[in-house]
Amino acid sequence: MDGIETVENIAVIAFDEGVQLDADQLGALYTHLGDEQADVVVCRALEELANRLSLIERSYYQSDFAGLAKATRGLVGIADQVGMKKLAQVAKDVVALAKDSDSPALAAALARLVRLGDRSLTAIWEVQDMNGAV
Numbered sequence: 370m371d372g373i374e375t376v377e378n379i380a381v382i383a384f385d386e387g388v389q390l391d392a393d394q395l396g397a398l399y400t401h402l403g404d405e406q407a408d409v410v411v412c413r414a415l416e417e418l419a420n421r422l423s424l425i426e427r428s429y430y431q432s433d434f435a436g437l438a439k440a441t442r443g444l445v446g447i448a449d450q451v452g453m454k455k456l457a458q459v460a461k462d463v464v465a466l467a468k469d470s471d472s473p474a475l476a477a478a479l480a481r482l483v484r485l486g487d488r489s490l491t492a493i494w495e496v497q498d499m500n501g502a503v
Contacts, residue, residue, distance in 0.1 A: 390452050390453060390489070390492055390493060391452030391453070391454050392452065393452070394449075394450075394451070394452030394454075395411075395451065395452045398410065398411070398450070398451070398452075410450075410451075411451055411493070414447050414450055414451045415451075415490055415493060415494070417443075417447050418444060418447055418448065418453075418486065418489075418490060419490060421440050421441075421443055421444045421447070422444070422482075422483060422486045422487070424436075424440045425437055425440045425441055425444065425463070425479070425482070425483075426479070426483060428440060429475075429476075429479055434467045434468075435467075437463070437467050437479075438463075438464050438467040438468065441460050441463045441464045441467065441482075442460075442464055444456075444457075444460045444486075445457045445460045445461055445464070448460060448489070451493065453489045453493070455485060455489075456482070456485050456486055456489045459478065459481055459482045459485055460482055462478045462482075463475070463478045463479055463482050466478050
């Protein structure tokens with residue numbers, strides 16, 4: 370057929386990055402605050418993480434890079450508080466890239482942040498469910 374090219378070798382990239390929860394950080398939170406109060410803090414943190422992830426995406430699609438950086442900086446602190454170190458690091462990368470004009474790198478880092486954020490939220494809910502919390 371004219372005008373149609375067949376491509377035989379297509380690389381598919383599978384994004385299967387594992388979530389890392391810092392059990393020591395979560396344990397310290399529960400030790401310091403007690404089970405009941407720590408559950409409240411973790412639940413609020415999860416709700417805020419979900420809200421910020423939504424705000425970050427919305428800011429990106431509205432080309433509001435200052436708002437994106439601000440929301441992402443806040444996500445760093447929350448992620449650190451509940452032991453989501455990898456999520457915090459990726460968020461720091463997004464903040465740095467939001468200040469640059471490297472749109473492809475920002476888009477890739479943001480996609481990674483959202484994937485990792487979703488998986489992190491699921492993972493911490495599962496941990497809490499196993500412990501009978503919430």
